[in-house]
Amino acid sequence: MAQEGQQHPLNVYYRIWALLFVLSFFSYMVDYINVQGPLRWTLILVFMFLKAGFIIAIFMHMKWERLALKGAILLPPIFIGVLIWLMAIEGEHTWLTRIEFFGESTFVPQEVHH
Amino acid sequence: MSEAAATNAEVLPDGARGVVRDFSSDMQSFHVPWGKAMMWIFLLSDTFIFSCFLVGYMHVRMAATDPWPYPSEVFALSFGGDPIPLILIAIMTFILITSSGTMALAVNMGYRKDRKKTFWLMVATALLGASFVGMQAFEWTKLIVEEGVRPWGNPMGAAQFGSAFFMITGFHGMHVSAGVIYLLVVANRVRNGFYEKRGGNYEIVEIAGLYWHFVDLVWVFIFAFFYLW
Amino acid sequence: MPMAVVLILLVVGSIVFHFLSPWYFTPLASNWSQIDATIDLTFWVTGFVFVAVNLFMAYAVVKYRAKEGSRAKYDPENKKLETWLTILTSVGVAAMLAPGLFVWGEFVNVPEDAMEIEANGQQWYWSYRLPGADGEFGNVKAEIITNDNPFGMDPDDPLGRDDVLIMSPEVHLPINVPVKVNLRSKDVLHDFAVAQFRVKMDLVPGMETYLWFTPTVLGTYEVLCEELCGIAHHTMRGAVVVDTQEDFDAWVASNPTYAETQSVAAGNAAVGAAQYAVCAACHGQQGEGLLALNSPKIAGQEAWYLKRQLKNYQSGLRGAHEDDIYGKQMAPMAATLANDAAINNVIAHIETFPDNPGAVTIDGDVSNGQRIYNVCAYCHGKDAEGIEAINAPRMAGMTDWYLERQLQNFRSGVRGSHPQDFYGKQMGFMGRTLHDDKAIADVVAYIGTLPQR
Amino acid sequence: MAYVSIADRDHTIEHHDPQTFITKYVYSQDHKVIAIQYGVLAILIGLVGMLLSSTFRLQLGFPDTFDFINPENYYQFVTVHGMIMVIYLLTALFLGGFGNYLIPLQLGSRDMVFPFMNMLSVWVYFLSVIILVASFFVPGGATGAGWTLYPPQAISPGTPGVEWGIVLMLLSLAVFIVAFTMGGLNYVTTVLQARCKGMTLMRMPLSIWGIFMATILGLLAFPALLVSAIMMLLDKLIGTSFFMPAMMAAGEVTEYGGGSPVLFQHLFWFFGHPEVYIVALPAFGIVSDLLATHARKNIFGYRMMVWAIIAIGGLSFIVWAHHMYVSGMNPYFGFFFATTTLIIAVPTAIKVYNWVLTLWQGNIHLRVPMLFAIAFIFTFTHGGLTGLFLGNVTIDLPLSDTYFVVAHFHMVMGVSPVLVVFGAIYHWYPKMTGRMYNETLGKWHFWLTFLGTYSLYLPMHYIGFLGVPRRYFAMGDTDFMPDSAITLNASMTISALIIAASQSIFIYNMIASLKNGKPSGPNPWKATSLEWQTPDTPPKHGNWGHHLPVVHRWAYDYSVPGQADDFTPQTVPAEDVPVGREHGVEH
Ligand code: HEA
Numbered sequence A: 001m002a003q004e005g006q007q008h009p010l011n012v013y014y015r016i017w018a019l020l021f022v023l024s025f026f027s028y029m030v031d032y033i034n035v036q037g038p039l040r041w042t043l044i045l046v047f048m049f050l051k052a053g054f055i056i057a058i059f060m061h062m063k064w065e066r067l068a069l070k071g072a073i074l075l076p077p078i079f080i081g082v083l084i085w086l087m088a089i090e091g092e093h094t095w096l097t098r099i100e101f102f103g104e105s106t107f108v109p110q111e112v113h114h
Numbered sequence B: 001m002s003e004a005a006a007t008n009a010e011v012l013p014d015g016a017r018g019v020v021r022d023f024s025s026d027m028q029s030f031h032v033p034w035g036k037a038m039m040w041i042f043l044l045s046d047t048f049i050f051s052c053f054l055v056g057y058m059h060v061r062m063a064a065t066d067p068w069p070y071p072s073e074v075f076a077l078s079f080g081g082d083p084i085p086l087i088l089i090a091i092m093t094f095i096l097i098t099s100s101g102t103m104a105l106a107v108n109m110g111y112r113k114d115r116k117k118t119f120w121l122m123v124a125t126a127l128l129g130a131s132f133v134g135m136q137a138f139e140w141t142k143l144i145v146e147e148g149v150r151p152w153g154n155p156m157g158a159a160q161f162g163s164a165f166f167m168i169t170g171f172h173g174m175h176v177s178a179g180v181i182y183l184l185v186v187a188n189r190v191r192n193g194f195y196e197k198r199g200g201n202y203e204i205v206e207i208a209g210l211y212w213h214f215v216d217l218v219w220v221f222i223f224a225f226f227y228l229w
Numbered sequence C: 001m002p003m004a005v006v007l008i009l010l011v012v013g014s015i016v017f018h019f020l021s022p023w024y025f026t027p028l029a030s031n032w033s034q035i036d037a038t039i040d041l042t043f044w045v046t047g048f049v050f051v052a053v054n055l056f057m058a059y060a061v062v063k064y065r066a067k068e069g070s071r072a073k074y075d076p077e078n079k080k081l082e083t084w085l086t087i088l089t090s091v092g093v094a095a096m097l098a099p100g101l102f103v104w105g106e107f108v109n110v111p112e113d114a115m116e117i118e119a120n121g122q123q124w125y126w127s128y129r130l131p132g133a134d135g136e137f138g139n140v141k142a143e144i145i146t147n148d149n150p151f152g153m154d155p156d157d158p159l160g161r162d163d164v165l166i167m168s169p170e171v172h173l174p175i176n177v178p179v180k181v182n183l184r185s186k187d188v189l190h191d192f193a194v195a196q197f198r199v200k201m202d203l204v205p206g207m208e209t210y211l212w213f214t215p216t217v218l219g220t221y222e223v224l225c226e227e228l229c230g231i232a233h234h235t236m237r238g239a240v241v242v243d244t245q246e247d248f249d250a251w252v253a254s255n256p257t258y259a260e261t262q263s264v265a266a267g268n269a270a271v272g273a274a275q276y277a278v279c280a281a282c283h284g285q286q287g288e289g290l291l292a293l294n295s296p297k298i299a300g301q302e303a304w305y306l307k308r309q310l311k312n313y314q315s316g317l318r319g320a321h322e323d324d325i326y327g328k329q330m331a332p333m334a335a336t337l338a339n340d341a342a343i344n345n346v347i348a349h350i351e352t353f354p355d356n357p358g359a360v361t362i363d364g365d366v367s368n369g370q371r372i373y374n375v376c377a378y379c380h381g382k383d384a385e386g387i388e389a390i391n392a393p394r395m396a397g398m399t400d401w402y403l404e405r406q407l408q409n410f411r412s413g414v415r416g417s418h419p420q421d422f423y424g425k426q427m428g429f430m431g432r433t434l435h436d437d438k439a440i441a442d443v444v445a446y447i448g449t450l451p452q453r
Numbered sequence D: 001m002a003y004v005s006i007a008d009r010d011h012t013i014e015h016h017d018p019q020t021f022i023t024k025y026v027y028s029q030d031h032k033v034i035a036i037q038y039g040v041l042a043i044l045i046g047l048v049g050m051l052l053s054s055t056f057r058l059q060l061g062f063p064d065t066f067d068f069i070n071p072e073n074y075y076q077f078v079t080v081h082g083m084i085m086v087i088y089l090l091t092a093l094f095l096g097g098f099g100n101y102l103i104p105l106q107l108g109s110r111d112m113v114f115p116f117m118n119m120l121s122v123w124v125y126f127l128s129v130i131i132l133v134a135s136f137f138v139p140g141g142a143t144g145a146g147w148t149l150y151p152p153q154a155i156s157p158g159t160p161g162v163e164w165g166i167v168l169m170l171l172s173l174a175v176f177i178v179a180f181t182m183g184g185l186n187y188v189t190t191v192l193q194a195r196c197k198g199m200t201l202m203r204m205p206l207s208i209w210g211i212f213m214a215t216i217l218g219l220l221a222f223p224a225l226l227v228s229a230i231m232m233l234l235d236k237l238i239g240t241s242f243f244m245p246a247m248m249a250a251g252e253v254t255e256y257g258g259g260s261p262v263l264f265q266h267l268f269w270f271f272g273h274p275e276v277y278i279v280a281l282p283a284f285g286i287v288s289d290l291l292a293t294h295a296r297k298n299i300f301g302y303r304m305m306v307w308a309i310i311a312i313g314g315l316s317f318i319v320w321a322h323h324m325y326v327s328g329m330n331p332y333f334g335f336f337f338a339t340t341t342l343i344i345a346v347p348t349a350i351k352v353y354n355w356v357l358t359l360w361q362g363n364i365h366l367r368v369p370m371l372f373a374i375a376f377i378f379t380f381t382h383g384g385l386t387g388l389f390l391g392n393v394t395i396d397l398p399l400s401d402t403y404f405v406v407a408h409f410h411m412v413m414g415v416s417p418v419l420v421v422f423g424a425i426y427h428w429y430p431k432m433t434g435r436m437y438n439e440t441l442g443k444w445h446f447w448l449t450f451l452g453t454y455s456l457y458l459p460m461h462y463i464g465f466l467g468v469p470r471r472y473f474a475m476g477d478t479d480f481m482p483d484s485a486i487t488l489n490a491s492m493t494i495s496a497l498i499i500a501a502s503q504s505i506f507i508y509n510m511i512a513s514l515k516n517g518k519p520s521g522p523n524p525w526k527a528t529s530l531e532w533q534t535p536d537t538p539p540k541h542g543n544w545g546h547h548l549p550v551v552h553r554w555a556y557d558y559s560v561p562g563q564a565d566d567f568t569p570q571t572v573p574a575e576d577v578p579v580g581r582e583h584g585v586e587h
């Protein structure tokens, strides 16, 4: 199959296409109706991963590739996961020492003008 | 392209056994053309690039003691009335998704050897991409001229806001622009039958498509982490 | 055959070298005997592996080297053997790791009763801060650092008023008291390291790091900067003096608090004029200097530098070396200045003098001098105007024959060899890179050509 | 993407065999020519790096005696020395050089899958080298920030080369990364997709495994370097503050604020540690083949060897902060990274054991390549074990940033892989040129380099124990350093000079043997792997004449019982194996 390349009924694409629009709209709404706190994060991440998932799986045809290729491409980013995890801790750590020894920032933000 | 691919037409096992089978086979491990395999590996490498950019952004943002400007205000846009948060970004997002759709269709048409449709769909994709870059340019100028955001500082808060914004969106914008050129080149060759001479093989369209979808993919993350956080 | 012999010799040689060589860790002077213990353990494990692996290899090379009609044995693999080796190795690794992590836990968690000090790093010297009576440090900001507020103390922070500021690379510590050293850098990365204490940690600008130890032996220990921090990295030295509690308290009392540094009376030029009469005899009425009496021009030299040198003469950091003929002459003169106030007054008076460039008396290869000066410029400035924050005095428009003599003194150690003259020692390092009198003359000649501002 | 894809065409393609000098040696798309271009370039720049080291070694051995070395150019030399040796010499030589030469030949392909991109790669690499060298001649000279280029110091006054040197260095790195990516994509895709019939992954020679894994590491690690380079360039050129906190410079308060220097270190080492394995893994692989061939014995525990390479590759991405134990990062990271770091010792140990066990019961021919291979095992074990000291976070406290670290990584990177480079060059010289090198000269070169480097780096550890910091232009007199250490430094310098000088023997040997060397024949070592079975030596464009080889066995069929010869090429089908009385008897 791989030889004739990836051929799939068009309406698969149409459906995903629509779906992406909806999801983007939702994630936009998260900001528009100004959800805050943990819920905001959950929603943002959920919509983000759904969108990313569909693009990779359908538009980039990963769904129809063989498991070998899937694994080879999707596993290495685990290392990035470790980096993100540790860098988040590190950022927090740096921030703490700053607050403790240099005190709160004295920056006075300006209003955004349109 | 690779005849090797054409030779093993026998049905392959799936799942874990498939993986073992593929990696223990001779000649080739992935049942995809070379160009596609290479593009996938390149995209993996590129993923690491963008991830590092975003990790850097996350770190400086978390470490910043100065207040972080509130994106949904900074990027709000007002048409006469009171400003609508992130509206331009939303539009850009929809444009990019649309372009992904047209691209996906182009790939499909390519495999159907429908050169005309493929060509026009690819051109449409490129145009959408170009308009995305255009809007980005508009967004940048607005930010620089009206909000006074500079790479080295801004009136609303931590200097890293501008630094990270211009760097990340700039790098993404360069990817889009490169993609537009790439698409147009391939589209043109589809039109003038360049690939017919090479055994009417249109994987190249899918390869270009992979790149384009990746650019869209990156935007999904930028949108979430930079604009919505 | 030679290969095998050599391998054996190298293994044996390495062991012999390890046990016989006089070069090993300096005697421990802190509580961190656990670190040394971990190192010994690691030596035994790794040493065993090193010997075993290589002797086995040497044996194989002898036994199985190609001979007429010999043939290798074909054995692709041996699960059992490989598993065993893996397990053994894992055991060895675990044996080294476990104590390591344990000791690290000790290092990360500072004991509650630890006293706190702060070490400041800056290109290329150390200074320190003690929390003072309230036991708390005031906030500091790099943005507000100036020559008058070198620590960047936040003037509005009440906690900072009583912080004791030590503007010297030498700090004192009481013996047998655990001390947490907070580390702060004003510019680039540095690293606070004392070989005898075993522990070290980087100083990172924009954040605060720490290490802790308990000094256990009285004495003076050299502080080294062990993170590349620019061209004078290797000259960034300091000292930790481990005192008895009494001596320590006395030393603390002898240093000013932040509040005190803010309230020093400015020098009074009029009063200073009287004291200057003594100096005038040699340095001239206008401080223009006098070759005949070997007295350099002092008019126009920065106040902070004059002050430091006068104090150095007083405390014997300078002018004490037996070959420092002229320094010996200056020392008693400096002694006539009773106290800081007196010094400030004289300097205030000197600052009133007109500042005309000193005469050019040295000629040398200016272009070569310029090449050499590239290095000097890092501290003294492109135009030799001097940079207080780097402790580098002005040289442009000053007395060239004097510069020449001082460079010679620095090179020969006549100046800058006193253990407490840290800045002099720095210059000594640089002076020694000028290999002959010609080099000195050349660079001095070049400095003579620099515009004075 | 227009390219001629010939890598697995099973019939000669009429690629107009290039004739003119230009098409043959400049615009050539033949992987073998490109390999040699990479190799020669790398070695030339490597010699520059070596000369730099000799120069600053003079200052360390005999302080304040030479006019041509002052603090400024000392730090510039050290920095560029480190950068050249790690990136422009070893990375380029192992992957661009040996990778290009061996992959198609040992896998039975006609060429890389994208020859044109492959050619671009070498020329972009050339450009990056030019930029690197150019940085010496710009105002202010090359950067002296140390090869780790830590900000803020790398881009703030007080460090040599802040004006332009650092900019060119970062630029050169970026260009190098582009070059590497173009090459790397080729190597990986070729290994995965363009092997000949019968060549499964588990039949590949370990050289290929090492190079393959190293290339993957490169493709995933260099991005971190690229990103940090871009961010630092922005900080330097347009005044952003990614890595720059509020700080002073040259006595004045700067405009910077809010950045985080530790972030750079994390990004750098997220690249940097995989990088050191990029340098190590190809050496691991190649040395395995040298050992097997010259011991006439299959490599012991082939599958474990492969899995070890994969394990090391994976682990190397989660140990990076062992370079940062004393950097002021969150101290609790120490526990995590010390553990992951020491775990790496296990797969590496397996490799060491299996190399030694390959010699066991072998039939060892101590030819020059074999000498280098054995020396590698010795020095690498030594260097690796010192790594365990540093990896154990507690012990790193006293040793970090001292000469012990310098000794560690020279033993493990400055000596071991270099020994393999030499061994490999001697080993494949006959295939590349069709002639034999001079054995005697080779032996001289070996003994001088091996004994020289050991006498240079063993004592260096002890200078480190004393507490002598690295990157010190001069130590001066300190109470904790006995004077005898000064003389030790002098002796180290002398060894360094001897080693450096002895490299000329090697170079003479290589050049002279081109003409004088006696013809070697297609397979002088009686080796089994494919590159020795090419129809012509040196192989022609397309490598395999009319038909691609077909592989029937793994690459290590040496001294198989029941077979007459003590080696059976991979191309020989089971039925044509010459059976009969075995020549020779087991020990
Ligand atoms: C080829 C390059 C290479 C290799 C392979 C290694 C291998 C290792 N390195 Fe090294 N390292 C460098 C190159 C390399 N390193 C460089 C360039 C630097 C300095 C960078 C700079 O700051 O400029 C450095 C610095 C460095 C540091 C930082 C020191 C500091 O700055 O404070 C550390 C700390 O953990 C470390 C650890 C290790 C470890 C644990 C291994 C392990 O992989 C070693 C594993 C191997 C063995 C262990 C030997 C074989 C095993 C056996 C024979 C059996 C063992 C059995 C038992 C232990 C029971 N290295």
Ligand code: HEA
Pocket: D042, D043, D044, D046, D047, D049, D050, D053, D054, D057, D060, D078, D079, D081, D082, D083, D085, D086, D089, D090, D145, D146, D147, D148, D406, D410, D413, D414, D415, D418, D449, D453, D470, D471, D472, D473, D496, D499, D500, D503, D506, D507
């Ligand atoms: C592969 C890496 C490599 C290699 C081969 C070398 C080789 C040498 N290195 Fe260096 N070195 C580094 C990597 C390397 N180095 C790094 C990363 C640093 C840290 C820089 C920093 O702190 O920022 C460093 C730093 C460093 C220092 C510490 C400086 C300081 O901290 O102040 C010293 C001091 O003695 C030193 C000495 C030497 C010497 C004498 C040689 C050699 O001359 C040894 C003898 C020569 C050889 C073994 C031959 C080398 C092989 C070739 C040149 C191949 C090409 C040539 C041919 C094929 C003929 N090096």
Ligand code: CUA
Pocket: C121, C122, C124, C189, C190, C191, C225, C226, C227, C228, C229, C230, C232, C233, C234, C236
């Ligand atoms: Cu301060 Cu090195």
Ligand SMILES: [Cu+2]
Pocket: D272, D273, D276, D320, D322, D323
């Ligand atoms: Cu490492």
